[in-house]
Amino acid sequence: MSPDATPEPEPIAFGQRMQILRNRRGMSRTVLAGLLGMSPSWVKAVEGGRRQTPKLHMILRIAEALRVRNLSDLTGDQSVPTDLFTGPGHPRLPHVQAAVNAFPLSGDREAPPIEHLRARLARAWTARHSAPNHREVIGQLLPELIRDAQLAVRQADRAPDRRAAQAVLAEVYSLAQFFIAYQPDSNLLWRVAERSLVAAQESEDPHTIGVSAWLMAQAHRDSGPGHFDAADAVSIETLRFLKPRLPEASDHVLAITGALQFEAGYTAARRGDTGTAWRYWDTAHAMAQRLPADYYHHVTSFSRAIMGAHAVTIAVELHAAGESVRQAATAAVAAIPSRPRRARHRIEAARAYHLDGQAETALMTLEKAHEAAPETIRYNGYARRIVLEEVESKTPALRHRASELAVKIGMLSA
Known part of the structure; x- marks a missing residue:
């Protein structure tokens, strides 16, 4: 040399x-x-x-x-890189990226009426909850929704119209976060989360502010322990803002308050703080009981029906194997109307069973998640970790079952 x-x-x-x-x-x-x-x-x-x-x-x-x-x-092995908490880039991601990153200063057409935009947004949320491949569906709708909502804000002349347009734009960005999450562009996710929160504040609408804060808290929490304090700060400050409005609040404001209470409990569970985690769950459960029995929040899924699934998540994050399995056995999955949210609950239940050493039941539960919403499991790092671990199982039947599921969710080639 x-x-x-x-x-x-x-x-x-x-x-x-x-x-x-x-x-x-x-x-x-x-x-x-x-x-x-x-x-x-x-x-x-x-x-x-x-x-x-x-x-x-x-x-x-x-x-x-x-x-x-x-x-x-x-x-350190670069020969076979394996993404765990980042799913594959969706084919429609570049189109959503382009719509978010565009910065047009003038419009060459008239913005659609606010009521028209609200109706399109409502249909998009309905499609997200009902479609097994929800990213494909909302990935088609988002680019035009983003452009039209931005245009509506720029063209609003009166203060009330501008606030209404900002509320719609904030919720469009919230929908975009569901599409972008767990895809290989974390910078885009943060940009959308921040824009949503700014637009929500400009709208001065308590419900819209609550939704954007809920998603911002999640973004901080999912970034790891170094961001837990930031997640708590967003959740707790927003709860403080909403508290005086609760006596006269609509069901939507009650629901976003409950969702934020659970978020604070979720972060506490990630910290390993058992008492705080379950105390927030109890508070959120009490808020859910104030809602009609058939109510279901279109963004957060908060409802009476979701509290059993939330209990599973708290127990799993606290690494309480027996309690998480007990909660999984009692949660009413069929009562959750959203396909991706049902699949997410199945994944949390699979984590519970895997934590408890019930690998076969965990894989069976992940198969049910795949049946409900294939894209949810494909982009979920916890599901991918369980499948990858069982692909190496010493038990041939488990290894075969895990390998078949790994092929279905794109982790292994057929």
Whole structure:
């Protein structure tokens, strides 16, 4: 080798990668150990290279706890990159990107009337809840909706018309977040979330503000422990804003309040704060009881029917295996009218069964999620992690079942 040649850098060991990713998330060894069901000394030994690289099932759990987007970031193996919490890019993503990124300063046509835009938006939400491949459906509708809602804001001359247009634009951006989530463009997701919140504030409508805040809190929470405080700040500040309006509130405002209460509980569960998590769930449950029995919030799915599914999520995030299975057994899945939300609940139930060591039941539950809404499971990192783990099962029947499901959701080729 030439003396001037640059030497090959030493590869970063698994434990070092784990420590870097943990520190990047702002997570202590104690917190990570609790999420893994191991001791802090075990985490320290792995990071220090005093223990061998864990087996695949533990690597996948570490990746889940650290919200690692691509498994190669943790393992260092770039030969087969495996996205866990980022699904495949949808074919319609570039069209939505173009509509969001466009910055037209003048309109060459008249904006549609606000009532017309509201009707289109309502149909889009209905389509999202009823379609098995909901990203395909709303991906077709979003580009024109975004452009027309932006145009309506620019062309509004009177203050009331402008506030009404901002409310519609905020909700269009909220719909876009459901499409963009878990796709390979996190910057676009943040841009849409921020625009939604700004438009909502301009609308001065409490319900619209609540919806945009709910989605912003989710964006922070899903970014990892370093963003949990920001998620709480959004949820709690919005709840404080809504509280004086509750005595005379519409069902929609009651529902978004309940959804935000659950969000605060969800974040607490991610922290491992059992008492706070269940206290917020109780508060949200009480709010749900104020709603009509057949009410269902078109954005958040908040309702009486959803509280059983929310209880499963709290228990799973707290890593309470027995409680999560008990909640999964009692939740009324059929009462959830939205196909993607039913599929999401099935995935949470599968996490409960997998946490409890019931791998076969977990896979069966994921198969039901796939039947309800294939795109939901295809873009869900928890489902992908369970399937990937069971593809390596020592039990032939489990391995075969997991492999078949992996092919269906696009993780393995047929």
